Amino acid sequence: MSETLSPELQSWVGRTRVVEEDVGLAAVRRIAGMLDLDPDAFRPGDPLPPHWFTLFFADVARQSDIGPDGHPKPGVFLPPIPLPRRMGAGRRVAIHDCLRVGDIASKTTEVAAILPKQARTGFITVLTMRHTIRRGDQVIAVDEFDAIYREAVKPGEKSGTGAPVAAPMDAAWQVEKHLSAPLVFRYSAVTWNAHRIHYDADYARQEEGYPNTVQNGGLTMQLLLDAAVAQTPGRLRGFGARLTRPIYVGDTVTLCGHAPRDGKAMAWVQDRDGTLCAQLDCEFG
Structure with a gap:
């Protein structure tokens, strides 16, 4: 191409x-x-x-x-x-x-x-x-x-299997979150998102090469933003977000963040192995 x-x-x-x-x-x-x-x-x-x-x-x-x-x-x-x-x-x-x-x-x-x-x-x-x-x-x-x-996906190819990157080790706060199937379903319903990788395991495996149904990235960011806002003084003025590794429905992840400095704070999601899955750079004022 x-x-x-x-x-x-x-x-x-x-x-x-x-x-x-x-x-x-x-x-x-x-x-x-x-x-x-x-x-x-x-x-x-x-x-x-x-x-x-x-x-x-x-x-x-x-x-x-x-x-x-x-x-x-x-x-x-x-x-x-x-x-x-x-x-x-x-x-x-x-x-x-x-x-x-x-x-x-x-x-x-x-x-x-x-x-x-x-x-x-x-x-x-x-x-x-x-x-x-x-x-x-x-x-x-x-x-x-x-x-x-x-x-x-080519025959036998798997998605989301790139080299893992370790999450930061110096979190000032942590919140554990279980990504249950009902939570992902309700988020998809609220946002009118029918992407089949979030609820159809056979499709996710056979057509897109994932091992399981995939957590909705918008929900990942929503939960991380909610936690960062709750843990940080001031009003959220903006953020940059990056998804770095797939998370799967049924996983339990940890939402983490640094203490703010000059109105800016980093927050991230790590899986049970300590791998970085998503990152936020937030600005508060």
């Missing part, structure tokens, strides 16, 4: 669309329950945690537009990148304000970049999407999200 972007894919760069959202009380209560918070603690007008905007503005595809992997088919919402496997990789977020229960808000989605390249693991394409969240004319957050598209 070529590292040159095709004219069809080049035509997608810069395209935008808008998703509107009613940040309703019922949805907020479902999110709170999924995150083991009191659903009845929220009332109309209450401010939400600043990073919760990521739990809204789902792309709602018609059922006939869903592909065999559970994602909307290429070209429905995202560019028709001719590689079958897509996984979240990282994001860069600036937060200016928070949503409130009852807001009518919008997300403007832009195809910021499409980068095909040859990687160590084979040919990949990196798609960068820029999401701007607004309440009226006020910008709430700007979120740049990277997804990596990969070639199909």
Whole structure:
């Protein structure tokens, strides 16, 4: 495959669309329950945690537009990148304000970049999407999200088996979290994510080469952000996130973090072997 972007894919760069959202009380209560918070603690007008905007503005595809992997088919919402496997990789977020229960808000989605390249693991394409969240004319957050598209798994090939990297040893705080199947299911339901690797073990093994159903990366970051916000003084102003190694449904992981310094703090997820699975660089103010 070529590292040159095709004219069809080049035509997608810069395209935008808008998703509107009613940040309703019922949805907020479902999110709170999924995150083991009191659903009845929220009332109309209450401010939400600043990073919760990521739990809204789902792309709602018609059922006939869903592909065999559970994602909307290429070209429905995202560019028709001719590689079958897509996984979240990282994001860069600036937060200016928070949503409130009852807001009518919008997300403007832009195809910021499409980068095909040859990687160590084979040919990949990196798609960068820029999401701007607004309440009226006020910008709430700007979120740049990277997804990596990969070639199909070859017979006998396994995914997620790269060399492990040890997590830091100097955590100032730690929180253990069990990633149960019901938790992953409820998160996928809240965010309207039907990617089959998160609930169909046969598909995950046979089609994408994983040993088990895969933990949702968005949920990993949600849990880590929740822990970092709870453990750190000040208001979350932004973060950079990077997923480094797959985690599997049923795993128990440890959420960890450093003490803040000059308003900045690092947090991470490590598995039971002490391997680094995800990392956050947070800014508080």
